[in-house]
Amino acid sequence: MSIWEYANPVKFMRLSDAILPWTVAGAAIFTIGGVLWGFLTPQDYRQGATVKIIFLHVPSAMMAINIWVMMLVTSLIWLIRRHHVSALAAKAAAPVGAVMTLIALATGAIWGQPMWGTWWEWDPRLTSFLVLFLFYIGYIALWSAIEDPDSAADLTGVLCLVGSVFALLSRYAVLFWNQGLHQGASLSVAPGERMSAVYRYPLYLSMLGFFLLFLALLLIRTRTEIRRRRLAALQARETRA
Amino acid sequence: MLALLRRDLVLAVRAGGGFGLAVAFFLIISALVPFGVGPGVAALRPIAAGILWLGALLSCLLSLDRIFALDHEDGSLDLLATAPVPLEGAVAVKALAHWITTGLPLVAASPLFGILLHLPGQAMPWLIISLLIGTPALSMLGAFGAAITMGLRRGGLLLSLLVLPLYIPTLIFGTEIVRRGADGGDPGTPILFLAGITLAVLALVPFAAAAALRINLR
Amino acid sequence: MLALLRRDLVLAVRAGGGFGLAVAFFLIISALVPFGVGPGVAALRPIAAGILWLGALLSCLLSLDRIFALDHEDGSLDLLATAPVPLEGAVAVKALAHWITTGLPLVAASPLFGILLHLPGQAMPWLIISLLIGTPALSMLGAFGAAITMGLRRGGLLLSLLVLPLYIPTLIFGTEIVRRGADGGDPGTPILFLAGITLAVLALVPFAAAAALRINLR
């Protein structure tokens, strides 16, 4: 059995058909459960109720990065092994990633208003996220601009490769750029170690929820994409004949 | 005429992005400026209005350069010139289509970029108003420049050389409105001037642009 | 290869302006910024380095968008792809030609614009050095973006959407060099980073760009 048979769109459809309901259900349960549990936690002594936004903010921020990594991997699979479903998965993931980035940015901004007194600060971490968002929309725009699906898949794949390198590079450049003005520990909440279990467990839960949410959306969007390609292919064949 | 408008809009949407593209470009410019001038509020606030207006100018430029050149290359312009629509009207419609795909989304999204660049809150409405009044003139003047440089193979830089000086009055009054708005001054006078410029441009420039097109078609 | 370089330079010169055009664009940008942000030394000095670098980015963008598209449309690229020159080499040569017509004149003229924008005197050499090191990367990355958007009819805005994010590291290190130079700091580290980026870009990006061209030619 060659690698191609294994990566067959029909097989993918069958497999995804089987696991999709479970993923959707898991996503619903864990996301809603995690966020709700988070909202029922006691108020932080320093930040008050605003801390609760962390249950949206951190999972979405993590997913935003992870989705780009996943796109890089699937793009590579497409470029090297010409696995069509893989290219479509990358295409399907991009808008989800962009929305996750947007959620992270928006919740961050909403959080920043009470915490820092400003909606936006050119903090290295926030800036890196903005840059990541730029890469996402460039990638999406390129997909939508090219008509021919094969060229579009190839070109976006190349862009994803080069873009990944530069996204990483930008992150370091941004850190370099804004060293002096970096927000002190007094402003930004200290990471994990000071976070008590009260917050940690609901956070883990909503992280899992967000991951499942992404998986469900990815599967649904990839399936739609496959169906659309199938329709286009049949139509093209009909007019050619 | 309506058919032309519809076609240009459809083309803008199909040829990648359409409405979102100008906003995205604006977002990038807003992100690049702090990289260039430094991240602090102190550095950004005073220049925010100017940068936002410059961004509008540039996104206009980048999207305008080929609106006539493409129609020229594929022969559409020859056919349009022999069609029963006045060329002046066609120019105006093309500028309108351009404004809808570039200027309008920009106006709508501008408060967001105002936040990014730390534009003071009380200046926001004025930013929107100034862009709303000013951007139609940008599209129309850009169309004029595009008509003049239509036959040239690499018009990009040359076009900006021709058009940017024409943008100066709009830029001056546009930023002045925002600046006065931010300082709590009275932006009435610059608004009047800006509106006057835009109206005059919309009324007169289509004729100049159509004349340039006719010359280039010969 | 040399023939290609020569042809591209001749074309750039004949197609209006050539060397002067980028400088003129730079001049306009330097002239527009004070209109946008206000004319005082206090307003201009802190942002001068950033504006100059942003101007370099933009003039690069405005002149790059069609370098492959034109060759594609008139069929030259098909012929070049079957010619006994590696496409990677052709890409590199085209980027080089672009740098000679845009980057180099900019580097040469930058002190003038530094004066216009009140850049402190001791920062001038650093401005020149940073541009000299950084602009080749801008041309090469721009060529990559142009190769990707080659087949699209209106690449302008999309190209900038793809390319400007790639310019971020160069922009950051480039302005940092000038800023440190102006403050009397040590610009050694950013210079090293900038040179590293440029070298890596020059070594690797031609392959990506040639791959994109091949895909677009199919």
Added chain:
Amino acid sequence: MNLLSVHDLAVSRGGLRAVEGVSFTLAAGRALILRGPNGIGKTTLLRTIAGLQPAVGGRIDLAEDAVAYAAHADGLKGQLSVAENLRFWARVFGGGGTRDALEAMNLKALAERPAAALSAGQKRRLGLARLLVTGRPLWVLDEPTVSLDSASVERFGAVIRAHLATGGAALMASHTDLGLNEARELDLTPFRARPGSPRRPASFNEAFA
């Protein structure tokens, strides 16, 4: 009734006269094919008659909004489908019948295909179909059968004949046989412009020659 009458026409390209002293008339129901070697000035003459450039001498009489012009570039937008392209021109010219036009040039099967995905001959067929939706009586065509296969050339001949039969006229330039035996031919070779300053220079090149 004459749809077009040309009297002592002189046209110029690049600042130099190409042909001069050309006179002919074209009545409804007639077709005229311009012949002549490469570079004699056929394209220039046709563009002048279509009103895209001014004549430098002589007179062109034709009704306003009578001309439909078709040249090498077909005025197609690659991102629009075949039907959309046609519909656009139908709207602009206030004509109609895109369905018949598609039928006439055998483009029915390709109607939903983006124009960028057509072969050379298919593009040309679409360019010719456009003529049908303009509703204009006088067709001015520059090498209309380039890239067409023989079946399409025949089809095109039938379209022209139908157009002539309904009171239209056609002025064409071509190097090949269009299969229109009823069409007159006019060889432009004898009208090649002779050097020598004309009374009133039409351009910089003539003014300083």
Added chain:
Amino acid sequence: MNLLSVHDLAVSRGGLRAVEGVSFTLAAGRALILRGPNGIGKTTLLRTIAGLQPAVGGRIDLAEDAVAYAAHADGLKGQLSVAENLRFWARVFGGGGTRDALEAMNLKALAERPAAALSAGQKRRLGLARLLVTGRPLWVLDEPTVSLDSASVERFGAVIRAHLATGGAALMASHTDLGLNEARELDLTPFRARPGSPRRPASFNEAFA
């Protein structure tokens, strides 16, 4: 010796196979003309053989750097003169003899004219003259005589014959008579690809159909 041999070739355009099962060989001194209706896949086949796109099936055997390709777009820069255009391609291909090439396609008189100021047929003549300066043995030509007047078509025939006589070969697609009686013809109509999923899909359209 065969300059080109094609075995069971399948080519695709827009993600769909156009023709498949095409086999032929082309020996030095021979010419082959591809025939077939519009849209059958002649251009696609020629581009595949020129190496501009990958074949989706079958084999193409030819020496490296043997092909000179010429299509509808002539690869001319309007701002360069005729001679400069030619000289550029001569340098790129390491060939030479631009003077002879100009002579052969009767472009001597136009040598200093910018290419933008040529008529359609003159441009095409320049595009064909380019073939002579490549020094390549295998010419792959897509509708080479479009826009040429009959004198130029004859001239082109003579050029091809001279190329064949010096050990070259030519593969052409055309709808018109090229005046090359010694050339073989190959009608592509019987090779039109039949729908049906191939073993290994070459594109999205085939993968999901």
